[in-house]
Amino acid sequence: MKETEYKDLEKIKDVKEYCNYLFKAKSIKKHLKRVGINSSEKLVGYIEDPNQFLKIPPTNSSFYENDLENLITTDFSNISTVLSSSGTTGKKKLIPISEIDLTFFKESSVKCESRLNTNSEHHSGLIANMGMGLMWYAMMTQKFEMKAKPYFFGILNPLEYIELIKTLPVNALISLPIFFSRFYEFCTNINKNEILKKKIKRIDCGGDFLSDGRKNRIERNWEANTNRFYGISEVWGPISGECKYHKGLHISSNHILFEILHPLTLRPVNEGEIGILHLTALWDKAVPLFRYDTQDLVKLLSDTCPCNEKTKRFKFVSKKDSIIYHNDEYSKFFSLIDIEDIIFNNNNTTTEYRIILKEDELIIHLENLIQNNSQNSEIEEKILQKLEPFNKKCQIISHKPRTISRKTQKVKIDSIVREPLK
Numbered sequence: 001m002k003e004t005e006y007k008d009l010e011k012i013k014d015v016k017e018y019c020n021y022l023f024k025a026k027s028i029k030k031h032l033k034r035v036g037i038n039s040s041e042k043l044v045g046y047i048e049d050p051n052q053f054l055k056i057p058p059t060n061s062s063f064y065e066n067d068l069e070n071l072i073t074t075d076f077s078n079i080s081t082v083l084s085s086s087g088t089t090g091k092k093k094l095i096p097i098s099e100i101d102l103t104f105f106k107e108s109s110v111k112c113e114s115r116l117n118t119n120s121e122h123h124s125g126l127i128a129n130m131g132m133g134l135m136w137y138a139m140m141t142q143k144f145e146m147k148a149k150p151y152f153f154g155i156l157n158p159l160e161y162i163e164l165i166k167t168l169p170v171n172a173l174i175s176l177p178i179f180f181s182r183f184y185e186f187c188t189n190i191n192k193n194e195i196l197k198k199k200i201k202r203i204d205c206g207g208d209f210l211s212d213g214r215k216n217r218i219e220r221n222w223e224a225n226t227n228r229f230y231g232i233s234e235v236w237g238p239i240s241g242e243c244k245y246h247k248g249l250h251i252s253s254n255h256i257l258f259e260i261l262h263p264l265t266l267r268p269v270n271e272g273e274i275g276i277l278h279l280t281a282l283w284d285k286a287v288p289l290f291r292y293d294t295q296d297l298v299k300l301l302s303d304t305c306p307c308n309e310k311t312k313r314f315k316f317v318s319k320k321d322s323i324i325y326h327n328d329e330y331s332k333f334f335s336l337i338d339i340e341d342i343i344f345n346n347n348n349t350t351t352e353y354r355i356i357l358k359e360d361e362l363i364i365h366l367e368n369l370i371q372n373n374s375q376n377s378e379i380e381e382k383i384l385q386k387l388e389p390f391n392k393k394c395q396i397i398s399h400k401p402r403t404i405s406r407k408t409q410k411v412k413i414d415s416i417v418r419e420p421l422k
Contacts, residue, residue, distance in 0.1 A: 006050035009047060018282075019043040021073055021284045026070035026071075027067055028288050032056070054267070056291055058278055060293045065093050079096045079097065083095045085132070085134035096287055107254070109237055109252075110145050111250075115241060115244065116241070122146065122172060123170050123171050124151065126175070127161065135206060138237040142238065165199060170199060172201065173202075173204070176207045197223055197224070200224050202227070203227070204229065213344035213345050228241065230316060232292075232294055234287070240313075243309065248313035250312075251311050252311070257280040260277055260300050261275050262275050272302060274330070276320065277294045280292065295320040296320070332390075336355075338383075343379060346378070349369070350367040364396050366379070366399065367402070369401060371398060373398075376398055379396055380394050
């Protein structure tokens, strides 16, 4: 993404009013004053000049944690709803949504769903607990916009999910990626997998990263088309998604500036290079999103998608906190996604794994369906090849199925146990 591509800033209807709006948020105002931008009038020059805009330090998730009073820019009479979310940080935050926020969300989500030909024949079982209010509310809303029929299953046990899927005219499921892996294993253990596979033809994943390895395994197991969406809690809902060709995430919002910046220099990277995605909402959002550091490493794609859509696409590479080893420039790194791509392409492993990091060694605990040292040696060898630039060792420890804890809902939060260096 080159500096000349900041033309999206021109979509701001009234730059002066937009700057006044940003200064209404006390946290943003304080942030800007730290770098000498003491007034909304001065900010106008930074918004109108991309080179000046790049000098504004990014904001991050800490702005949105327990600081709603200092961020909200409108009266609650203008708020459509308030949703709670832990997002990717695991810390609770409240996301107020205004009527205009809702309008732009619907516009973006319709683009995402239209690429996948979602219509009134689409009956989705949505599996998300009430603690993930933002996810289920967003998914329900975007399906309604397509005249599809979402069914919110809520918090049930797996046997109840099976009965609902058998009873209702459900032909698709929506949930976290890890749910589909675990649910299939559960259904297989009680010989219900073939019954469900006959009904489920589409799987939509959200709320966490979906590695190629896990995606391939989900598709092999369920024999269903599996789709990625990308969004963050602070925007609410998907702002990009795959088309039927699955060749990257098409940007779906016309009202958000996407910046892909080098992790260290914070300068725009070129097409094909990996950088961290930063987002700026170009309207008077209830809670401003301004040069927001998503902590997501992505790569802008330059080739033409077979669907011939002209919108920009990117590939999700890794969350920054899911990177285990990296060099100073982040040009080489090893992450949870690398591990999943290796583990889940081996048919002798379950969906569960745990990682322990030592000073010079990576220890991976796996569940093996059959105790087979040769297959574990193959996994270890492939991981060692990935670890070679970092001069690290690897050890695989095998466990019987269903012996590793399944409390974790999101892989990246506590799959890594970082052992303190002595």
